[in-house]
Amino acid sequence: MEWYSALLLMLGLMFAFMAIGIPVAFTFLGVNLVGAWLFLGGEAGLGQLVRNSVGSITSFSLTPIPLFVLMGEVLFHTGLAFRAIEAIERLINKLPGRLSVVAVLGGTTFATLSGSTIANTAMMGGVMLPQMLKRGYHPTMAMGPIMAVGGIAMLIPPSALAVMLGSLAGISIAELLIGGILPGLLMALCFLGYVIIRCHINPELAPADESATKAEGWERWKPFMRDVVPLFAIFVAVVGSMLAGWASPTESAAIGAVASVIATVFYRALTWQALYKSLMETAQVSVVILFVLVASTTFAQLLSFSGATSGLLSLINELQLSPLMLVLGMLAILLVLGCVIDQISMMMITLPFFMPLAHAAGIDPVWLGVMMLVAMELGLLTPPFGLLLMVMQSVAPPSIRLQQIYGAAMPFIIMEVAVLGLVIAVPWLAIGLPRMMN
Amino acid sequence: MALQSAAAEGPAPSGAPSGGMYHFLMILCGVAGAMLFAAMAVLVCVDVFMRNVGMGNISWGVEMTEYMLMVATFLAAPWLLYLNDHIRVDIVVRGVSAPVARGLELITDAFGFAVCAVLAWQSVVVAQDAAAQGSMVFKVLIFPEWWLNVPMGLSCTLLAIEFARRFQRGLRAPERN
Amino acid sequence: TLKAVTAFGQDTFFNQRFKAFVEKVNTEGKGIMKIQVIGGPESMPPFEVGNALRAGVVDIANSTGVFHANMVPEALAMTLAEKSMAELRANGGYALLDEIHRQKANMVWLGRVSDGLQYHVYSNKPVSSSDLSGLKLRSVPVYRSFFQAVGATPLQVPPGEVYTALERGVVDGYGWPSIGVFDLGWQEKTKFRVEPGFYNVEVSLFMNQNTWKKLDAAQRAFLEKQVAWAESQNANDLKVAEEEKARQAKAGIQTINLPGEQAAIFRAKAYDAGWKGIEQAAPQNAPKLKALFSNGR
Ligand code: NA
Numbered sequence: 001m002e003w004y005s006a007l008l009l010m011l012g013l014m015f016a017f018m019a020i021g022i023p024v025a026f027t028f029l030g031v032n033l034v035g036a037w038l039f040l041g042g043e044a045g046l047g048q049l050v051r052n053s054v055g056s057i058t059s060f061s062l063t064p065i066p067l068f069v070l071m072g073e074v075l076f077h078t079g080l081a082f083r084a085i086e087a088i089e090r091l092i093n094k095l096p097g098r099l100s101v102v103a104v105l106g107g108t109t110f111a112t113l114s115g116s117t118i119a120n121t122a123m124m125g126g127v128m129l130p131q132m133l134k135r136g137y138h139p140t141m142a143m144g145p146i147m148a149v150g151g152i153a154m155l156i157p158p159s160a161l162a163v164m165l166g167s168l169a170g171i172s173i174a175e176l177l178i179g180g181i182l183p184g185l186l187m188a189l190c191f192l193g194y195v196i197i198r199c200h201i202n203p204e205l206a207p208a209d210e211s212a213t214k215a216e217g218w219e220r221w222k223p224f225m226r227d228v229v230p231l232f233a234i235f236v237a238v239v240g241s242m243l244a245g246w247a248s249p250t251e252s253a254a255i256g257a258v259a260s261v262i263a264t265v266f267y268r269a270l271t272w273q274a275l276y277k278s279l280m281e282t283a284q285v286s287v288v289i290l291f292v293l294v295a296s297t298t299f300a301q302l303l304s305f306s307g308a309t310s311g312l313l314s315l316i317n318e319l320q321l322s323p324l325m326l327v328l329g330m331l332a333i334l335l336v337l338g339c340v341i342d343q344i345s346m347m348m349i350t351l352p353f354f355m356p357l358a359h360a361a362g363i364d365p366v367w368l369g370v371m372m373l374v375a376m377e378l379g380l381l382t383p384p385f386g387l388l389l390m391v392m393q394s395v396a397p398p399s400i401r402l403q404q405i406y407g408a409a410m411p412f413i414i415m416e417v418a419v420l421g422l423v424i425a426v427p428w429l430a431i432g433l434p435r436m437m438n
Numbered sequence: 439m440a441l442q443s444a445a446a447e448g449p450a451p452s453g454a455p456s457g458g459m460y461h462f463l464m465i466l467c468g469v470a471g472a473m474l475f476a477a478m479a480v481l482v483c484v485d486v487f488m489r490n491v492g493m494g495n496i497s498w499g500v501e502m503t504e505y506m507l508m509v510a511t512f513l514a515a516p517w518l519l520y521l522n523d524h525i526r527v528d529i530v531v532r533g534v535s536a537p538v539a540r541g542l543e544l545i546t547d548a549f550g551f552a553v554c555a556v557l558a559w560q561s562v563v564v565a566q567d568a569a570a571q572g573s574m575v576f577k578v579l580i581f582p583e584w585w586l587n588v589p590m591g592l593s594c595t596l597l598a599i600e601f602a603r604r605f606q607r608g609l610r611a612p613e614r615n
Numbered sequence: 616t617l618k619a620v621t622a623f624g625q626d627t628f629f630n631q632r633f634k635a636f637v638e639k640v641n642t643e644g645k646g647i648m649k650i651q652v653i654g655g656p657e658s659m660p661p662f663e664v665g666n667a668l669r670a671g672v673v674d675i676a677n678s679t680g681v682f683h684a685n686m687v688p689e690a691l692a693m694t695l696a697e698k699s700m701a702e703l704r705a706n707g708g709y710a711l712l713d714e715i716h717r718q719k720a721n722m723v724w725l726g727r728v729s730d731g732l733q734y735h736v737y738s739n740k741p742v743s744s745s746d747l748s749g750l751k752l753r754s755v756p757v758y759r760s761f762f763q764a765v766g767a768t769p770l771q772v773p774p775g776e777v778y779t780a781l782e783r784g785v786v787d788g789y790g791w792p793s794i795g796v797f798d799l800g801w802q803e804k805t806k807f808r809v810e811p812g813f814y815n816v817e818v819s820l821f822m823n824q825n826t827w828k829k830l831d832a833a834q835r836a837f838l839e840k841q842v843a844w845a846e847s848q849n850a851n852d853l854k855v856a857e858e859e860k861a862r863q864a865k866a867g868i869q870t871i872n873l874p875g876e877q878a879a880i881f882r883a884k885a886y887d888a889g890w891k892g893i894e895q896a897a898p899q900n901a902p903k904l905k906a907l908f909s910n911g912r
C-alpha cells in the first residue's frame with residue numbers, strides 16, 4: 001500500500017469514527033485493529049498490537065499524570081481550596097470587577113497546586129459562578145475569567161497534560177513544566193488587566209457589592225496567611241525536591257501528592273470520606289487520559305510502521321518551509337483541530353508528524369512544546385467543542401444559553417492568541433526559565 | 439458560608455443507574471484503580487525517603503509503579519464506560535434528530551463491543567502464546583510474561599460486556615420523539 | 616522484499632553498520648533480495664522487536680539479545696562474550712546460540728555488528744577500588760546485578776530524565792557503552808569514566824526463521840556473504856572507541872584507572888554476576904555457553 005493510501009485510510013477511519021460519536025479511546029482502538037491487520041500482517045499483527053498496547057502504558061514516565069491530578073482533587077474535596085479562595089476574596093477590596101479578579105487570582109493559585117484543568121474549572125465554576133450571577137455580574141464577566149483561568153492549570157506546573165506531551169514528544173518533562181510558568185503567569189496578568197479595565201469603564205458589568213468584608217489590617221490578611229501561604233509549601237515540595245536532588249522529576253509528583261494530603265491533615269480538613277472521594281475522582285479523570293494513551297501510542301506506531309508518517313514528512317520537507325513557517329503551520333493546525341477535538345487526541349494526531357519535522361528543522365523542542373500547550377489550551381475554549389465550555393455549561397444555571405458561554409470566552413480567546421504570538425516572537429518566554437535552571 | 443456549601447455539593451456525579459452484583463463489580467474496578475494510584479504515591483515517596491536517608495532503596499519500586507499504573511488503567515476503564523465518562527467528540531451527534539442519534543448510539547455500542555471482544559480474544563491468544571514459549575520478565579521482579587496480558591484481557595472482556603449491555607438497553611429504550 | 620526494523624534510532628552509532636549493510640545488500644543484491652527498512656523505535660518498541668521477529672511481523676532486525684532476553688535469556692551470553700565473533704564461529708559457540716534462538720524464538724542469529732565495545736561506569740564521585748558502595752548509579756537490567764555486587768545502589772531512571780538526575784545528584788553516575796554519551800548530552804554532567812570497562816556491547820542481525828527457510832540456496836549464500844562483510848567491519852569499532860574516549864577527555868571527563876588487582880576483581884564480579892543471571896534463567900544451556908563464550912571463567 002502506498003503511504004498516502006495508508007495515511008488516508010488511517011486518518012479517514014479515525015475522523016469518521018470520531019464524528020459519529022464513538023469515544024476517542026475506542027476510535028483509536030478500532031483504527032488500530034484495522035491498521036495492525038493490514039500493516040503488521042493479519043492475526044500475528046493483532047497479537048503484536050495487544051503487546052504494544054500493554055507496553056505503552058507500562059511506563060514510569062506516565063506516573064505523574066494521576067499523581068498531579070490527585071494533588072488538586074485532595075485540596076478540592078477537603079475544602080481547602082475553597083478556604084483559600086475565600087481568603088483571597090477577603091484581600092481584594094474596592095477593585096472594579098472584584099469577584100472576577102478573585103476568580104483569576106484564585107484560579108491561578110490553584111493552578112500551581114493542581115495538574116488538572118477540569119478540576120480547576122469545575123471548582124472555580126462551582127464556587128464563584130453562583131455568587132457572581134446572584135450579584136448581577138454580566139455573564140461575560142462571570143463565566144469568562146473562570147473558564148480562561150481554568151486552562152492555566154495545564155500550563156503552570158504541576159500539569160498532567162504537559163507530562164503527557166513531554167513523554168509522547170520526547171521533550172524533557174522537567175523543562176516543559178518549568179517553561180510553561182511564564183506564559184501562564186502572563187496570561188493571568190492579561191486576564192486581570194482586562195477584567196479591571198473593562199469593569200472600570202463599564203461598572204454595570206460587575207455591580208459593586210456590599211458583601212465585601214470591610215476588615216482591615218491583620219484581620220484582612222490573617223486568612224490569607226493562614227489558608228493560602230502555607231499551601232505554597234506543596235509547590236515548594238514538588239519543585240524543591242527536584243532542585244535539591246532528592247527526587248527525579250517523575251518522583252516529585254508523588255511527593256506533591258503526599259504533601260497535599262499531609263497539608264490537609266495539618267488543617268484538620270482530612271476525612272476518610274474526602275480522601276476516598278479525591279481518589280475516586282482522580283481515577284476517573286486520569287484513567288480517561290491514560291486509557292486514550294494506551295490506544296493512541298500504538299496508533300502513532302502503526303502510522304509510522306505503515307510508512308504514512310515518513311511519506312508525509314518527506315512531502316512537507318520538499319516544500320522547504322522555513323522553521324518559522326513550519327511553527328506557524330503547526331500551531332494553525334492545532335488551533336483548527338482545537339475547535340473540534342480534545343487536547344489528548346490533538347497530541348495523538350499531530351505529534352507523530354510534528355516532532356520529526358521540528359527535529360529536522362532544528363526547532364527548539366521546549367519552545368515548540370510550550371507553544372503547543374498554549375495552542376491546546378486555546379482549544380479548551382474555542383467553540384464548538386471545548387472542554388472548559390462544557391464544564392461551564394454543566395455548572396451554569398439552565399438560564400444561561402450556550403451562545404452566552406461562547407461569547408464569554410471570546411475576549412479571553414483573543415488574549416490567549418496574543419500571548420501565543422508573544423511566545424512566537426519572544427522564545428525566551430518559554431525557554432528562558434528552563435535554561436536558567438540548567 | 440456560601441462557598442462551603444457549594445463545596446459540599448461539588449460537581450454532580452454522572453452515573454448509569456443499575457443494581458446488584460454488576461454495579462458492585464464496576465464500582466470495585468474503580469476503587470481498585472483509585473487504591474492503586476494511592477499506593478503508587480506512597481511507594482514512590484517511601485522509595486525517595488529511604489534513598490535520601492541512606493537506607494538503600496526499594497529495588498523493585500520503579501517496576502512495581504509501572505505495573506500498578508498499567509493495572510489501574512485497565513481495571514478502571516470499564517468503570518469509566520459504565521459511568522459514561524470516556525471522552526467523545528459529539529458535535530455531530532448533538533445536531534442530529536433523536537432517531538438518528540439513537541441509531542448512532544447503537545452503532546457506537548456495537549462497534550465498541552466488536553473492538554473490545556477482538557482485543558480480549560487476542561489478549562488471551564498472546565497470553566497463551568507467551569506461556570507456551572516460556573517467556574519470563576527478567577527485571578528485578580521475575581515472573582512469567584503472560585501475567586502482563588491478564589489486566590488487558592480482563593479489561594477488554596468487561597468493556598465488551600458493558601458495551602453489549604448498553605446496546606441491549608439502547609434497543610429496548612422506547613423511541614423518544 | 617524483506618521487512619526490516621531497527622531497535623536503535625536512525626542516526627545513532629549502533630545503527631550505522633546496519634544502514635551500510637542494507638545499502639550494500641540492496642545495491643549488490645538486485646534481483647536476489649531487497650531489504651526495506653520500515654523504521655526504528657518509533658515504529659516498533661525495542662523490547663517488542665524480538666517478538667515481532669518471532670511472529671513474522673518483520674523479517675529482519677537490527678537489535679540486541681538484551682531486548683529479547685525475556686524469550687531467550689541465553690542471548691545475554693553475547694553481551695558476556697570474551698571471544699571475538701570469529702572465534703565463536705570457529706569453536707561452535709555461534710552455532711549453539713543460533714540453534715537456541717531458532718528453537719526458542721523462531722529466529723536466526725545472522726551475525727554480530729558490534730563486537731569488542733565495552734560498558735563503563737561513568738561517575739561524578741571519585742572511585743578508587745572495586746568497592747562502589749554509596750554510589751547511586753542509573754542502571755538497566757543487563758548490569759544491574761553487577762552494580763549490586765560491587766555495592767552500588769542501582770536506580771531505574773528513564774533516559775530523558777538522566778540529565779536532570781545527574782545534575783541534581785539524584786544519581787551519582789550511570790553505566791553506558793564507551794560510545795554514545797554525547798548523543799544524550801550527558802558529558803556535560805559527567806566527571807569520571809572508570810577503566811576497565813566490562814562486558815561486550817552487543818548488536819546483532821536477526822531474522823525470522825520462516826523467512827530464512829523460504830530463501831533459496833543462492834539467496835542464503837548472498838546474505839551470508841553480506842553478513843560476513845558487516846562482521847568484518849567490527850574491527851573498526853575499537854578505533855572508534857579510542858577516538859570517543861579522547862573526545863570525552865576533551866569534554867572534561869577524566870579517566871579513573873583502577874589499580875591492577877582491583878581491576879581484576881571489578882571485572883570478575885561483573886562476569887560472575889552476569890553468568891549467574893543466565894544460569895538461573897537457563898540452567899541447562901548456561902554452562903555450555905559459558906565454556907564457549909568466556910575466557911576460562
Ligand atoms: Na497546574
Ligand code: NA
Nearest residue numbers: 338379382385
Ligand atoms: Na475547542
